Amino acid sequence: MKLAKLAAIAATALTIGAGPAFAELVFPSLSYRTGPYAPNGIPFADGYADYFTLINERDGGIEGQKIKLIECETGYNTEKGVECYESTKGEGALVYQPLSTGITYQLIPKATADHIPIHSMGYGRTSAANGKVFEYVFNYPGTYWDAASIIVKYISSEEGGDLKGKKIALVYHNSAYGKEPIRTLEELSKKHGYELLLLPVDHPGQEQKSTWLQIRKERPDYVMMWGWGVMNQVAIQEAANIRFPMDHFIGVWWSASENDTIPAGDGADGYKAITFHGVGDDFPIYADMRKYVLDAGKAAGAGDQLGTVLYNRGMVAAMWAVEAARKAMEIHGTKEITPEMMRDGMEALDVGEARLKELGLPGFTVPVKVSCESHGGPGLGMIQQWDAKAKKWSIITGLIEADREVVDPLIMEDSQAFASENNIEMRCGS
Amino acid sequence: MLYREAGDFKTTYRSDQQTFPIKSERFLFWAVIALVALAVPFFINDYLEKAVLIPFLVYAMAALGLNILIGYCGQVSLGTGGFMAVGAYATYKLMTGFEWMPMPVIIILAGFITASVGIVFGLPSLRIKGFYLAVATLASQFFLVWLFNKVPWFYNHSATGQITAPPREFLGFTLTGANAEPYATYLFCLGFVFVFAWVARNLTRGRIGRQWMAIRDMDIAAEIIGVNPLMSKLSAFAVSSFYIGIAGALYFSVWTGAAEVTEAFGIDKSFDVLFMIIIGGLGSILGSLIGAAFIVLLPVLMTNIFARWLGMSTEIAEHMQITIVGVLIIFFLIKEPHGIAALWRTIKEKLRLWPFPH
Numbered sequence: 001m002k003l004a005k006l007a008a009i010a011a012t013a014l015t016i017g018a019g020p021a022f023a024e025l026v027f028p029s030l031s032y033r034t035g036p037y038a039p040n041g042i043p044f045a046d047g048y049a050d051y052f053t054l055i056n057e058r059d060g061g062i063e064g065q066k067i068k069l070i071e072c073e074t075g076y077n078t079e080k081g082v083e084c085y086e087s088t089k090g091e092g093a094l095v096y097q098p099l100s101t102g103i104t105y106q107l108i109p110k111a112t113a114d115h116i117p118i119h120s121m122g123y124g125r126t127s128a129a130n131g132k133v134f135e136y137v138f139n140y141p142g143t144y145w146d147a148a149s150i151i152v153k154y155i156s157s158e159e160g161g162d163l164k165g166k167k168i169a170l171v172y173h174n175s176a177y178g179k180e181p182i183r184t185l186e187e188l189s190k191k192h193g194y195e196l197l198l199l200p201v202d203h204p205g206q207e208q209k210s211t212w213l214q215i216r217k218e219r220p221d222y223v224m225m226w227g228w229g230v231m232n233q234v235a236i237q238e239a240a241n242i243r244f245p246m247d248h249f250i251g252v253w254w255s256a257s258e259n260d261t262i263p264a265g266d267g268a269d270g271y272k273a274i275t276f277h278g279v280g281d282d283f284p285i286y287a288d289m290r291k292y293v294l295d296a297g298k299a300a301g302a303g304d305q306l307g308t309v310l311y312n313r314g315m316v317a318a319m320w321a322v323e324a325a326r327k328a329m330e331i332h333g334t335k336e337i338t339p340e341m342m343r344d345g346m347e348a349l350d351v352g353e354a355r356l357k358e359l360g361l362p363g364f365t366v367p368v369k370v371s372c373e374s375h376g377g378p379g380l381g382m383i384q385q386w387d388a389k390a391k392k393w394s395i396i397t398g399l400i401e402a403d404r405e406v407v408d409p410l411i412m413e414d415s416q417a418f419a420s421e422n423n424i425e426m427r428c429g430s
Numbered sequence: 431m432l433y434r435e436a437g438d439f440k441t442t443y444r445s446d447q448q449t450f451p452i453k454s455e456r457f458l459f460w461a462v463i464a465l466v467a468l469a470v471p472f473f474i475n476d477y478l479e480k481a482v483l484i485p486f487l488v489y490a491m492a493a494l495g496l497n498i499l500i501g502y503c504g505q506v507s508l509g510t511g512g513f514m515a516v517g518a519y520a521t522y523k524l525m526t527g528f529e530w531m532p533m534p535v536i537i538i539l540a541g542f543i544t545a546s547v548g549i550v551f552g553l554p555s556l557r558i559k560g561f562y563l564a565v566a567t568l569a570s571q572f573f574l575v576w577l578f579n580k581v582p583w584f585y586n587h588s589a590t591g592q593i594t595a596p597p598r599e600f601l602g603f604t605l606t607g608a609n610a611e612p613y614a615t616y617l618f619c620l621g622f623v624f625v626f627a628w629v630a631r632n633l634t635r636g637r638i639g640r641q642w643m644a645i646r647d648m649d650i651a652a653e654i655i656g657v658n659p660l661m662s663k664l665s666a667f668a669v670s671s672f673y674i675g676i677a678g679a680l681y682f683s684v685w686t687g688a689a690e691v692t693e694a695f696g697i698d699k700s701f702d703v704l705f706m707i708i709i710g711g712l713g714s715i716l717g718s719l720i721g722a723a724f725i726v727l728l729p730v731l732m733t734n735i736f737a738r739w740l741g742m743s744t745e746i747a748e749h750m751q752i753t754i755v756g757v758l759i760i761f762f763l764i765k766e767p768h769g770i771a772a773l774w775r776t777i778k779e780k781l782r783l784w785p786f787p788h
Contacts, residue, residue, distance in 0.1 A: 033745035034752075073737070073744040078693060082686060083481040083730060087738070090477070105592050105688040113608035125590075174579060176590035176690045183589050203692050414589060421596055422607075 024068040028088040035075035047314025049300030057292040101177040117343040127414035129376025140377025148181035149403035150381040163192040169220035174200035205231025212238040232260035240267025269388035277365040279393040281307030285360035372428040471613035479612035487619040493718035495673025501713035503666035504646030509567035511699030512574030517678025544675020552667025578691040711769025
């Protein structure tokens with residue numbers, strides 16, 4: 001299948017070569033289809049690649065410019081991530097989606113120096129949301145700190161608006177990724193008066209007996225989870241084992257795919273998580289996806305991931321990349337955009353509900369509007385819940401807004417520290 | 431033919447005992463050094479630097495260090511990742527705490543800090559041996575990683591526990607950060623590896639090295655002939671940790687620029703470096719370099735061949751690469767249990783006699 005796709009790319013490259021010389025739009029995909037995190041890496045990489053294939057096959061590329069996707073295997077390993085970055089950046093890569101907090105941290109200074117934008121969609125360095133400091137880094141549609149405050153807000157609404165004396169536990173991957181929300185949750189606990197219980201789980205997270213024993217002992221009212229990979233499955237299974245009420249167990253958007261909930265069987269029923277995009281394959285775009293990509297034998301992977309949470313997430317990442325490229329073409333009046341132009345396009349990105357409908361994705365995701373000051377997007381989220389009988393996620397709330405008065409000062413503080421450490425001047429005329 | 435030894439006389443003890451006793455080999459050595467130090471910097475690019483040469487040099491440094499401990503002194507250690515972490519975090523604290531300090535001084539100091547930590551964790555080696563010592567050093571691996579993850583002082587209370595190397599210059603060349611020139615970082619790392627490989631070679635054939643080897647071969651006999659096991663074991667731990675600490679320092683500051691202890695310095699690192707010296711050759715300086723090249727460069731080469739050149743899908747290429755490297759490791763261990771360096775020694779002996787082997 002992959003060979004067929006390559007042959008197709010080669011063929012299109014040849015036909016293009018015959019006509020006027022068009023440069024292709026290069027999008028690297030730093031994926032991980034091997035290693036301990038592969039079950040989560042595969043659907044995302046498939047969704048990301050398939051959306052680009054769809055644009056190529058159906059529309060003949062972005063505004064007629066063909067897309068060239070270069071995949072590179074990172075195995076969620078930072079050393080390989082750097083190798084991937086260095087090997088693909090020379091090909092004219094327009095935007096990097098590192099898909100790992102560790103790789104993102106390494107690439108932030110490198111890509112900034114090379115003038116290539118990074119889109120760490122809902123992960124990576126939270127304070128990169130401050131566009132005044134991080135010119136080339138974007139993390140729309142939301143950050144971990146947004147997510148933490150949205151979850152707290154949701155819990156508060158469940159509890160009738162009062163969290164005083166409640167106990168909330170955070171089960172987190174003991175790494176940069178898992179530690180991200182702690183500051184925010186501590187600030188929020190001062191504001192709302194709940195007690196915060198921190199429970200780290202070491203990589204890869206297969207051993208959580210003691211963690212959940214502690215939860216059984218401490219009896220928190222709610223448990224939040226910042227996990228990834230096998231850690232999610234184990235946590236959900238352990239929670240089911242101690243009969244923790246599943247609807248009081250809420251994960252971040254990376255702890256909520258089918259891979260995480262199905263292994264626990266009926267025990268996972270009612271598990272909740274925050275998300276920023278729709279679930280399932282009940283969207284008009286899927287008809288095209290099946291027609292132009294899957295049935296044509298051009299799917300990136302085995303083609304069995306359509307409609308899963310992480311496939312949809314890969315697709316939404318690709319959709320924003322395509323829209324940003326379109327915007328960049330519009331701003332600069334050329335179809336052969338450079339990474340710098342792509343950055344301008346990302347900064348001017350504005351994908352609202354009307355545009356989503358045109359793309360065949362009505363109600364699929366939150367409206368995103370990026371500006372020079374804010375690279376973090378709207379910071380909106382929804383809560384989804386798992387139905388173990390139907391083996392399906394369903395969205396159970398409307399859009400919830402992040403607690404800006406808590407999150408924004410934290411972003412300011414952290415990004416300013418980075419700016420002074422690295423002698424960066426503030427942009428955006430202030 | 432390749433070795434023309436006619437007329438290569440040695441008239442002094444000194445010239446007979448030199449590292450490269452054969453004239454043509456000495457010539458080859460200096461030619462290689464000239465090539466890597468004078469020619470490579472002119473065509474090095476970002477990819478060669480960050481994905482090929484610096485990784486090789488960093489791991490070569492770590493392998494040299496571990497080889498001193500295991501290959502020369504016979505003390506099995508699985509704490510390499512932890513000691514690299516000490517080097518990296520020492521560098522981070524020195525870089526952020528003393529901004530005026532020049533980079534080479536920071537790296538050397540990080541080496542000394544790691545050496546002192548190494549001595550502490552080397553103390554059990556006075557009582558326990560072999561596999562049991564391996565388990566004791568394994569404890570140091572887990573303890574050190576836990577420590578750097580647990581105590582916020584080590585990562586300057588950053589929200590995530592990630593450490594990031596700020597940009598630093600030395601003699602007008604930027605060495606760390608995103609704007610560092612590939613040739614500058616390459617020569618910086620090459621300098622360290624060259625100097626310390628030289629030092630290691632001379633340490634191992636001097637008094638200290640002979641004590642280490644005596645301990646390795648039979649510690650009771652060594653003690654009876656007057657070798658102090660305390661001094662020689664602890665000095666092996668100190669020197670080895672010094673090298674590994676420098677490797678960790680270069681890994682963090684020059685190569686990756688950012689690190690997170692659980693991900694970068696986990697147990698896998700310890701095993702990787704151990705495999706390097708076993709495949710390259712225990713008790714051999716050349717073996718450390720060959721082993722590092724084998725483990726670091728072969729996967730990169732294969733990724734380039736399978737995924738980029740032949741256009742295979744990335745996961746098949748990755749799985750092929752893992753399989754082939756594994757098969758090659760087994761092949762080399764069966765064909766030459768003493769490592770590729772020993773293979774090279776055998777070939778050299780044959781070449782010296784060729785074409786008249788009898």
